[in-house]
Amino acid sequence: xxxxxxxxxxxxxxxxxxxxxxxxxxxxxxxxxxxxxxxxxxxxxxxxxxxxxxxxxxxxxxxxxxxxxxxxxxxxxxxxxxxxxxxxxxxxxxxxxxxxxxxxxxxxxxxxxxxxxxxxxxxxxxxxxxxxxxxxxxxxxxxxxxxxxxxxxxxxxxxxxxxxxxxxxxxxxxxxxxxxxxxxxxxxxxxxxxxxxxxxxxxxxxxxxxxxxxxxxxxxxxxxxxxxxxxxxxxxxxxxxxxxxxxxxxxxxxxxxxxxxxxxxxxxxxxxxxxx
Numbered sequence: 001x002x003x004x005x006x007x008x009x010x011x012x013x014x015x016x017x018x019x020x021x022x023x024x025x026x027x028x029x030x031x032x033x034x035x036x037x038x039x040x041x042x043x044x045x046x047x048x049x050x051x052x053x054x055x056x057x058x059x060x061x062x063x064x065x066x067x068x069x070x071x072x073x074x075x076x077x078x079x080x081x082x083x084x085x086x087x088x089x090x091x092x093x094x095x096x097x098x099x100x101x102x103x104x105x106x107x108x109x110x111x112x113x114x115x116x117x118x119x120x121x122x123x124x125x126x127x128x129x130x131x132x133x134x135x136x137x138x139x140x141x142x143x144x145x146x147x148x149x150x151x152x153x154x155x156x157x158x159x160x161x162x163x164x165x166x167x168x169x170x171x172x173x174x175x176x177x178x179x180x181x182x183x184x185x186x187x188x189x190x191x192x193x194x195x196x197x198x199x200x201x202x203x204x205x206x207x208x209x210x211x212x213x214x215x216x217x218x219x220x221x222x223x224x225x226x227x228x229x230x231x232x233x234x235x236x237x238x239x240x241x242x243x244x245x246x247x248x249x250x251x252x253x254x255x256x257x258x259x260x261x262x263x264x265x266x267x268x269x270x271x272x273x274x275x276x
Contacts, residue, residue: 029275029276030203030204030273030274030275030276031273031274031276032271032272032273032274033272033273033274034272035164035181035193035195035204035272035274036163036164036165036166036181037161037163037164042159043081043157043158043159044157045061045063045072045079045152045153045157046063046064046065046066046070047063047064047065048061048062048063048149048152048153049062049063049064049069049098049113050062050098050113050115050121050123050146051123051146051147051148051149051151051152052123052124052144052145052146052147053144053145053147054125054142054144054145055142058073058074059072059073059074059079059147059152059155060072060073060074060111060123060125060144061073061079061152062098062100062111062113069084069087069098069100070084070100071084071100071102071111072157073102074155077155077156078155078156078157078158079152079155079156079157079158080157080158080160081157081158081159081160082102082104082105082160083102083103083104083160083185084100084101084102085101085102085103085104085108086100086101086103087099087100087101088133088134090133090134094116094117095114095115095116095117096114096115097112097113097114097134098112098113098115099111099112099113099133099134105127107127107128107129108127108128108129109125109126109127110125110126110127110130110135110141111123111124111125112124112125112126112134112135112137114137121146122137122138122143122146123137123143123144123146124137124138124140124141124142124143124144125141125142125144126140126141126142127141160185162183162184162185163183163184163185164181164182164183164184164193165181165182165183165184166179166180166181166265166266167180167181167182167192167219168180168219168232168234168248168261169261169262169265169266170232170248170250170259170260170261170262170265171259171260171262172250172257172258172259173257173258173259175198176196176197176198177195177196177197177198177199177202177262177266177267177270178194178195178196178232178250178259179194179195179196179202179265179266179270180192180193180194180195180221180232180234181193181194181195189210189212190210192207192210192221193207194207194221194223194232195272195273196223196225197273199266199267199269199270199271200269200270200271201271201273202266202270202271202272202273203273204272204273204274204275205223205224205225205230206223206224206275207221207222207223208222208223208224208229209221209222210222215236216236216238216243217236217243218233218234218235218236219233219234220232220233220234221234225252228252228253229252229253230250230251230252230253231249231250231251232248232249232250232259233248233249233250233251234246234248235247235248235249245261248260248261
C-alpha cells in the first residue's frame with residue numbers, strides 16, 4: 001500500500017517470451033512465460049561514498065545515485081547489488097556518517113562510512129541487532145580497510161533480480177482470473193502487467209492507463225480485453241484506522257462483472273502467456 005501517487009501511462013512494456021502461440025482470444029501472438037521471475041538489468045556504479053575490504057577479503061561499496069544510497073558486496077571478485085532496507089545520514093562533531101542497512105542478510109548487516117572534516121574516510125560493518133541507528137567504527141563491528149574509489153569502478157557489477165510480485169489476484173463469477181503484477185523494486189508504474197483468462201491460459205492484456213490515489217492505494221486500471229474496454233477498480237477502505245482492501249469492481253464496456261479477491265493467489269498451477 002505504500003506505492004502512492006497518481007500515475008497515468010499510455011502502454012506497458014512487453015516481455016518477449018518463447019514458444020510463441022496464437023491466442024484464441026485475439027490475433028496477437030502470445031508466448032508461454034514466467035513473468036514473476038523478472039530479469040536482471042544492467043547496473044553501474046554512480047558516485048562512490050566509500051569502498052572497503054574486510055579481513056576475509058570481501059569488498060563493500062556504498063554509492064549514491066541521485067538521492068538513493070545503494071550497497072554492493074563482492075563475491076569472487078565481482079560486485080553484487082544488495083537490497084537496502086534503510087539508510088541514515090548524520091552530521092555530528094565535524095563528521096558525516098552514512099549508514100545503509102541490509103535487512104535481507106542473516107544476520108542483518110549495517111555498512112557505515114565516516115567522513116571527517118578533512119575528507120579522510122573510515123568504513124565499518126556491523127552484524128546483528130543494534131540498539132542505535134549508527135555504530136562506532138573501530139570499536140563496534142569490524143573496521144574495513146579503505147580502498148580507492150577508482151579501484152572498484154572497473155569491477156564486474158550485477159544488479160539484483162527485477163522480481164515481480166502479485167499485486168492483485170481476483171476471480172470472476174465464471175472462474176476466470178484477473179492477475180496484476182508489479183515490480184518488487186518499483187521504478188515506474190509502466191512496469192505493471194495485467195493477465196486475464198482461465199488459470200491454464202492467463203493472457204497478457206494491454207494496459208491503457210494506471211491510476212493510484214493517495215488514499216492508501218486505491219487503484220484503477222483500464223485495459224483492452226478482446227476488443228472491449230475494461231476497467232478494474234481495487235479500492236482501499238479504512239477500518240479501525242487501518243488501510244484494508246475493499247471490494248474490487250470490474251467493468252467491461254457498460255457491463256458490471258462480479259469479481260472477488262483471492263486469498264491465496266494466484267493458483268500455483270496458473271500458466272502465463274506474455275505478449276511478444
